Amino acid sequence: MQTIRVDTPTAKYDVFAGSGLLQSLAPRIQRVVGRLPRRVFVLTSEPIWALWGQVFSSSFAEPPIALFLPPGEKHKTMASVDRLLREMLRAGGDRGSLMIAFGGGIVGDVGGFLAAIFMRGIPYVQVPTTFLAQVDSSVGGKTGVNLHEGKNLVGSFHQPRAVFADIAVLGTLPVRELKAGLMESVKAGIIRDRSLVRYMEENASSIIGRDARALEKVIVASIRMKAEVVSRDERESGLRMILNLGHTVGHAIEQATAYKVLLHGEAVAWGMIAALYIARTRGTITAAQHQRLERLIHLYGPFPALKLRPAKVIAATGADKKNIGGVRRFVLPVGIGDAGVVEDVSPAELEAAVRYMLEQAKP
Amino acid sequence: MQTIRVDTPTAKYDVFAGSGLLQSLAPRIQRVVGRLPRRVFVLTSEPIWALWGQVFSSSFAEPPIALFLPPGEKHKTMASVDRLLREMLRAGGDRGSLMIAFGGGIVGDVGGFLAAIFMRGIPYVQVPTTFLAQVDSSVGGKTGVNLHEGKNLVGSFHQPRAVFADIAVLGTLPVRELKAGLMESVKAGIIRDRSLVRYMEENASSIIGRDARALEKVIVASIRMKAEVVSRDERESGLRMILNLGHTVGHAIEQATAYKVLLHGEAVAWGMIAALYIARTRGTITAAQHQRLERLIHLYGPFPALKLRPAKVIAATGADKKNIGGVRRFVLPVGIGDAGVVEDVSPAELEAAVRYMLEQAKP
Numbered sequence: 001m002q003t004i005r006v007d008t009p010t011a012k013y014d015v016f017a018g019s020g021l022l023q024s025l026a027p028r029i030q031r032v033v034g035r036l037p038r039r040v041f042v043l044t045s046e047p048i049w050a051l052w053g054q055v056f057s058s059s060f061a062e063p064p065i066a067l068f069l070p071p072g073e074k075h076k077t078m079a080s081v082d083r084l085l086r087e088m089l090r091a092g093g094d095r096g097s098l099m100i101a102f103g104g105g106i107v108g109d110v111g112g113f114l115a116a117i118f119m120r121g122i123p124y125v126q127v128p129t130t131f132l133a134q135v136d137s138s139v140g141g142k143t144g145v146n147l148h149e150g151k152n153l154v155g156s157f158h159q160p161r162a163v164f165a166d167i168a169v170l171g172t173l174p175v176r177e178l179k180a181g182l183m184e185s186v187k188a189g190i191i192r193d194r195s196l197v198r199y200m201e202e203n204a205s206s207i208i209g210r211d212a213r214a215l216e217k218v219i220v221a222s223i224r225m226k227a228e229v230v231s232r233d234e235r236e237s238g239l240r241m242i243l244n245l246g247h248t249v250g251h252a253i254e255q256a257t258a259y260k261v262l263l264h265g266e267a268v269a270w271g272m273i274a275a276l277y278i279a280r281t282r283g284t285i286t287a288a289q290h291q292r293l294e295r296l297i298h299l300y301g302p303f304p305a306l307k308l309r310p311a312k313v314i315a316a317t318g319a320d321k322k323n324i325g326g327v328r329r330f331v332l333p334v335g336i337g338d339a340g341v342v343e344d345v346s347p348a349e350l351e352a353a354v355r356y357m358l359e360q361a362k363p
Numbered sequence: 364m365q366t367i368r369v370d371t372p373t374a375k376y377d378v379f380a381g382s383g384l385l386q387s388l389a390p391r392i393q394r395v396v397g398r399l400p401r402r403v404f405v406l407t408s409e410p411i412w413a414l415w416g417q418v419f420s421s422s423f424a425e426p427p428i429a430l431f432l433p434p435g436e437k438h439k440t441m442a443s444v445d446r447l448l449r450e451m452l453r454a455g456g457d458r459g460s461l462m463i464a465f466g467g468g469i470v471g472d473v474g475g476f477l478a479a480i481f482m483r484g485i486p487y488v489q490v491p492t493t494f495l496a497q498v499d500s501s502v503g504g505k506t507g508v509n510l511h512e513g514k515n516l517v518g519s520f521h522q523p524r525a526v527f528a529d530i531a532v533l534g535t536l537p538v539r540e541l542k543a544g545l546m547e548s549v550k551a552g553i554i555r556d557r558s559l560v561r562y563m564e565e566n567a568s569s570i571i572g573r574d575a576r577a578l579e580k581v582i583v584a585s586i587r588m589k590a591e592v593v594s595r596d597e598r599e600s601g602l603r604m605i606l607n608l609g610h611t612v613g614h615a616i617e618q619a620t621a622y623k624v625l626l627h628g629e630a631v632a633w634g635m636i637a638a639l640y641i642a643r644t645r646g647t648i649t650a651a652q653h654q655r656l657e658r659l660i661h662l663y664g665p666f667p668a669l670k671l672r673p674a675k676v677i678a679a680t681g682a683d684k685k686n687i688g689g690v691r692r693f694v695l696p697v698g699i700g701d702a703g704v705v706e707d708v709s710p711a712e713l714e715a716a717v718r719y720m721l722e723q724a725k726p
Binding site: 147150152156 | 441479515
């Protein structure tokens with residue numbers, strides 16, 4: 001097991017990553033929060049709970065109160081939040097209660113948001129079960145839900161007390177989700193970690209084959225990058241923006257396909273393809289670097305094809321949350337291992353990049 | 364105009380209290396937040412906007428985008444929040460937008476909560492229009508909505524950038540609301556400010572008659588008390604609890620009457636009557652002090668009568684948010700000008716106090 005420290009102005013906490021953490025979860029949580037409160041809630045999904053509920057509960061003297069969120073973005077809504085808050089209240093939840101978010105990114109975002117607003121805030125712990133959630137969404141305190149108009153438009157910054165990333169749980173993850181999640185590690189490498197890029201180029205088969213050592217290496221490197229960035233910029237005023245590489249176009253694709261066709265990581269893969277294209281035409285990466293990074297993304301593919309008109313994707317970029325005062329922000333890689341944010345991507349550049357990406361993505 | 368500083372770990376801001384602030388609101392806000400952003404939202408209610416919308420907008424180069432919340436607790440819901448968030452988004456709101464909450468306590472709580480969660484948090488300003496909101500709810504950063512199961516069970520701590528309490532606006536406030544609001548000042552006096560108690564005893568007619576000097580004196584003293592307590596205990600872990608004098612039973616009455624019979628301040632009045640009774644039987648106030656404080660409360664009455672069974676009120680105290688781990692917390696005055704929190708009020712004591720209060724409150 002490895003421990004990675006996150007240190008923000010509002011909270012300091014550890015991310016624990018390793019195999020088999022789930023069996024001893026209760027004592028591990030107690031070491032962080034002290035005595036467990038009268039009401040411990042676990043937000044999860046039925047499929048995860050069917051696979052791992054027994055193991056999860058085994059270390060608790062009194063089993064936590066399970067709350068369920070059906071899988072899928074379409075349940076990541078204010079209506080679900082309203083229902084779950086009321087369930088918590090009826091089950092005797094109070095200001096001293098603890099929330100555990102046990103599932104993928106959606107469960108983590110909703111569980112964190114419930115903790116942020118129930119009785120104006122209770123503590124919570126993240127126990128992410130997907131690769132994506134382990135390396136990305138469980139760290140950093142971003143919580144929230146979607147509106148009809150777009151993803152993650154509502155939420156809070158509310159840091160967890162700890163994150164427990166049990167790599168063993170990834171054993172039951174569908175390979176498509178694993179590959180999609182690995183896009184966050186590719187992103188981490190591109191923006192911040194040259195050696196992770198090389199490692200992922202050279203070890204794709206053991207990573208996709210879930211060799212425990214290879215997975216742990218990629219996960220720990222990815223979490224380290226995320227923890228470092230979050231520690232330096234908790235509220236995404238500057239540096240943290242670079243974590244959004246591939247997200248401007250990625251979110252637009254998700255929205256244009258009504259969140260029904262792609263996993264988040266797959267949308268980010270296509271979004272990175274678009275961003276890399278702009279970076280190469282602007283010269284912040286060379287043609288050789290462009291080729292190498294594009295090849296790396298496809299190494300963890302193939303990703304679902306897209307039948308979209310460019311205009312639809314472009315229009316959808318207008319609703320992105322990262323836009324302030326009407327400016328369209330874009331994260332572009334600078335060489336391999338660095339990135340920056342630009343605000344002057346022209347409509348023509350955006351269109352060319354979207355066309356280039358859709359050409360590769362066509363069925 | 365007087366300026367009262369609030370200084371919490373997460374934010375420092377000023378409360379400005381005086382007559383005629385509304386005419387020059389835009390430059391006043393600019394002095395606090397810098398240049399106004401592209402989208403300025405104002406959450407308000409139709410009746411307030413009909414009376415004061417013109418004056419409110421007059422100082423803005425571009426009028427703010429008005430969002431409306433119908434009056435009444437029954438609209439202080441997650442459903443309203445969902446609708447308003449979507450309106451903000453469709454009107455072009457982004458992370459740089461500013462929210463102004465212009466109305467009573469409900470508008471302030473909902474406006475603050477919208478600001479807390481829209482795009483994971485935007486800045487906001489409070490412009491309270493009721494006495495209650497000016498002296499209490501606009502200061503301290505508590506935001507949120509009700510659940511079906513009880514009041515203010517969902518929300519955030521999100522401090523405003525500034526509060527502008529324009530005493531002139533109280534000129535259109537119904538007298539019933541004024542009197543209900545004055546209960547917060549009575550409460551402020553009882554728990555923290557002997558001289559405010561005396562002032563309110565001696566000047567009831569000029570206060571109820573809205574003599575500007577008398578009102579400003581009461582409002583400024585009340586805000587000072589609130590600001591001091593909030594500055595020392597932002598998240599209600601200790602000291603801030605004493606602000607809940609009268610609230611344990613008060614909330615229970617509101618819930619038992621489905622929020623339809625009493626204004627919040629009226630419920631707090633009856634709740635204080637119950638709390639004073641317990642304090643006297645325990646000896647934390649003398650019989651003479653009890654009589655004097657009860658007389659003060661009634662001086663600003665009469666309050667609507669209650670036809671409630673004691674058991675219903677007692678049951679409703681169980682759902683109070685201030686309970687942690689099943690303990691029923693009670694704020695009790697200690698003499699005049701001080702208060703403490705106790706956790707050992709027995710069912711028998713509670714019942715006796717509720718019966719005593721309901722006897723006075725019967726039709």
